[in-house]
Amino acid sequence: xxxxxxxxxxxxxxxxxxxxxxxxxxxxxxxxxxxxxxxxxxxxxxxxxxxxxxxxxxxxxxxxxxxxxxxxxxxxxxxxxxxxxxxxxxxxxxxxxxxxxxxxxxxxxxxxxxxxxxxxxxxxxxxxxxxxxxxxxxxxxxxxxxxxxxxxxxxxxxxxxxxxxxxxxxxxxxxxxxxxxxxxxxxxxxxxxxxxxxxxxxxxxxxxxxxxxxxxxxxxxxxxxxxxxxxxxxxxxxxxxxxxxxxxxxxxxxxxxxxxxxxxxxxxxxxxxxxxxxxxxxxxxxx
Numbered sequence: 001x002x003x004x005x006x007x008x009x010x011x012x013x014x015x016x017x018x019x020x021x022x023x024x025x026x027x028x029x030x031x032x033x034x035x036x037x038x039x040x041x042x043x044x045x046x047x048x049x050x051x052x053x054x055x056x057x058x059x060x061x062x063x064x065x066x067x068x069x070x071x072x073x074x075x076x077x078x079x080x081x082x083x084x085x086x087x088x089x090x091x092x093x094x095x096x097x098x099x100x101x102x103x104x105x106x107x108x109x110x111x112x113x114x115x116x117x118x119x120x121x122x123x124x125x126x127x128x129x130x131x132x133x134x135x136x137x138x139x140x141x142x143x144x145x146x147x148x149x150x151x152x153x154x155x156x157x158x159x160x161x162x163x164x165x166x167x168x169x170x171x172x173x174x175x176x177x178x179x180x181x182x183x184x185x186x187x188x189x190x191x192x193x194x195x196x197x198x199x200x201x202x203x204x205x206x207x208x209x210x211x212x213x214x215x216x217x218x219x220x221x222x223x224x225x226x227x228x229x230x231x232x233x234x235x236x237x238x239x240x241x242x243x244x245x246x247x248x249x250x251x252x253x254x255x256x257x258x259x260x261x262x263x264x265x266x267x268x269x270x271x272x273x274x275x276x277x278x279x280x281x282x283x284x285x286x287x
Contacts, residue, residue: 006079008235009053015230015239023220031147031273032060035116038208038277039145044068045113048137050101050130051075051120055084061116062093069093072112076100102129107137114138117146122187123235127194131202140283144204146276148195150211151188153272157215162240163222164267173248173256177240180247184236192274204278213272222267225260 014020035057041047043066049058052073061071073084074097081096088094097106101117101124115134121127134144154161160178168174192211199207229241238246244253 003077003079004235005053005075005077006083008232009080010083012230012232012235012239015227017224017227017230019224020227020231028056031118032056034210034275035118035145035147036060036064038210038275039114039116039143041065041069041114046070046072046111047114047116048072048074048104048107048112050099050104050115050117050134051123052084053080053118055087057116057118058084058094059087061114062091065093067093070095072097072107074099074104074107100124102126102133104133104137109136110139110142112137112139113142115142115144115146117148119147119149121146121148121190121195122151123184125186127190128198128201131198131204135202135204135280138280140280142280144199144276144278144280146195148274148276150191150213150272150274151183152191153213154270155183155188158270161270163228164219164269165222165263165265166216166268168259168263168265170256170259173252176247176252177243177256180243181233181237181240184234187234192272195274195276199276199278203280205281207276207278210275211272212274214269216268216270219267219269222263222265 014024041061041064045065047061049061049071052058052075055073058071058073070093072095073081075081076098078098081098085096099106101120115138121130124130138144160175162174162178192209196207196209230239232239244256248256
């Protein structure tokens, strides 16, 4: 697939490794269910999934909607919308809109019952404008349900710890690779409190935020370095293999490779996530 968003979701996120893909699957399913559970779906809702990607949230919603419910798949990537069209297989409950989260001009005012997103605002420079768009397209009484990783948290507590390995004999090399991978400003320019502020400023009410942070929590053993090297941490970053080649000398590459292929360290997870749900006010009663 052609654009960076499709390439990452389809191959670069997991290095085209079935093992890594399977490892991610349970987390992705949990994120999907967390968003949809908080959306309080009704069988005849019209749901707009902003930044739909390959359709994780949207197709999950279809399983919960009745025959009169609909899902509008929206994404900035035409390639990913094509993926969703193929998956939908002409299901008449599905429609497709190419649009950015902060400019949903092709979606009419007050035309949907639910807006969902998952890990979309981290790529959006105009986050407040995105909340304003979510509010605009919702009908009175409509619901917003979103999930975002809070990348500022690991940057604060474990900066440069690429793989959760803690102190290693190759920390100097991993630091060079981390600088080459870099962090796009939009990925780290907010935290959970900003989400609350933006939702309130857009006009939402009944705002609830569920925040979870993990610091040095034991996780799966580090393994399959050859596959991990083929992965990229986000759509805008190089793969670790590309970053290593750009950041290190041949001797440094050899030293890093020797350590990473033989380490038996158990990784530790440091991350934070936030679910936010909110409601657009009901239309005032006449009389």
